[in-house]
Amino acid sequence: MAAGNLPTEPLVKLSNIPGRGRALLASRHIKAGEILLSDAPLLLYPASPTASAPSSSLTSTSPFCSHCFRSLRSDPVPCVFCPTAVFCSTRCLSAGLSSFHSPSLCAILASLPPLPNSDLLAQSHFLLAAFVLSSSSPANFHLLLSLDGSDASQEDAIFLHFLLGPLTGFSLELTAALIAKDKRNSFGLMEPLRKENAGGRTVRAYGIYPKASFFNHDCLPNACRFDYLDRDGDGNTSITIRAIHDIPEGREVCLSYFPANWGYAERQQRLMEDYGFHCSCDRCEVEKNWKDGDEGMEEEEDEGVEGLEGENCEDEGDGDADFPHAYFFVRYVCDQENCGGTMAPLPPLPEGTPSGLLECNACGWLKKEEGFGGDDDGGDGAMLDV
C-alpha cells in the first residue's frame, strides 16, 4: 500500500443535509487518489470465530489473531482463560487480556450457549465489545451512542438482552439502540481474497470508525474505503478513505455501503432494511426505470464499455442514456474473477503528479490507469458485472 502524504488540513468537513443527516463535504478541490481520512476504530469485534467452524459455535479457534486480527502465521499463542481466543504474539495476548479478552469476558464468551445464526453471534461480540468500551472509555462509549441509529429488530434485541443483559447491565432499550448503531455504522473488514475463498469472501471482523461513520451512501460513490489488516506495524486496523476521482470543493463525499456492482432491487432492499432509507441517487433514478431483467444489461453494458473506452470520467453525464454510469463500471469496478471491489487511484505523488495506478479495495489488484479496457489490465479487457 502506498500511504502517500497525509494532508495537514482536513479534506472533509461535517455538515447537515436535510433528508440525509450528517454528511462529509469536500473542504477543497480533491484530486483522484487523495487520502480523505484515516480513522482508527472505536471498537472492533470478530465476525465469527472461524470460517471452518459452525457459525453458531463459540468454542473453536480462529485463523486470525483475536486482538489485532492479522492472519496467524507460526506459533500462535492460545488464550490462557478460554478455548476461543488465540493471539499472534505474547504482546497481543497481554493487550487482549487487558481489553476484550479479560478473564471475566473470556468466561462469558466460553459460557454462552450455541447461537441460532451468525448474525446473532456477531451482535453478541459487538455488545460485549461495547460493554468493554463503556468501562474502559466512557467518552468513546458516548461517542458510539451519538452515532446514527436508534431502532433495531425488537426480536434480536430481546433475545440478546435476555442473553447478555445480566452480564453487561445494558437495558433492553440500550441493547436495541446499540444494535442499531452497529448495523448502520459498522465496516466489515474482509478476509483477503484467496483462491480458497474466491466463491464467497467472508468478513473477518467488524469495526466502528467514529469519523468514517459520517460518510453517507451513494450507489456511484466518489470515494472508497481501504483496509490493510495484515500489514505490519501499528494501526493495521485503521481504515483509509481515498477519492476515486476528482471531487470539487463543497461536493458531498459518499461511499457505497456494499459492492457497487449490486443490482437496483438488491441495493434498495439492503438500504431500507439495514439503513432505513430509500436511495434516490442519480444511478437509482436511472435504474428504477429499467424493466425487470435489465439488471444483467449484458448487451447494453458491452456497448457501454466500447463506447466509453478512453473517455474522461468527468463526462459521466454524456454516456448512453440507458446506462450513463457505464464509465464507472469500466474504470472503477474491479474485473478480477469473483471480486467486484472498487478501484481507486493510489495517492498522487508528493509533487501532485497522479500515481497512474488504480488499486482494488477488495482484492488489492493494481492496474495501470491508462490500461482500462485495454491490454494493460491483464489482457482480459473490461467486463461488467451488474
Ligand SMILES: C[S@@+](CC[C@H](N)C(=O)[O-])C[C@H]1O[C@@H](n2cnc3c(N)ncnc32)[C@H](O)[C@@H]1O
Ligand atoms: C453511516 S450513517 C451516515 C451518517 C448519518 N447521515 C448521520 O447523520 O450520522 C448511515 C445513515 O445515514 C443516512 N444516509 C446515508 N446515506 C443516505 C442517502 N443517500 N440518503 C439518505 N440518507 C442517507 C441513513 O440514515 C443511514 O442509516
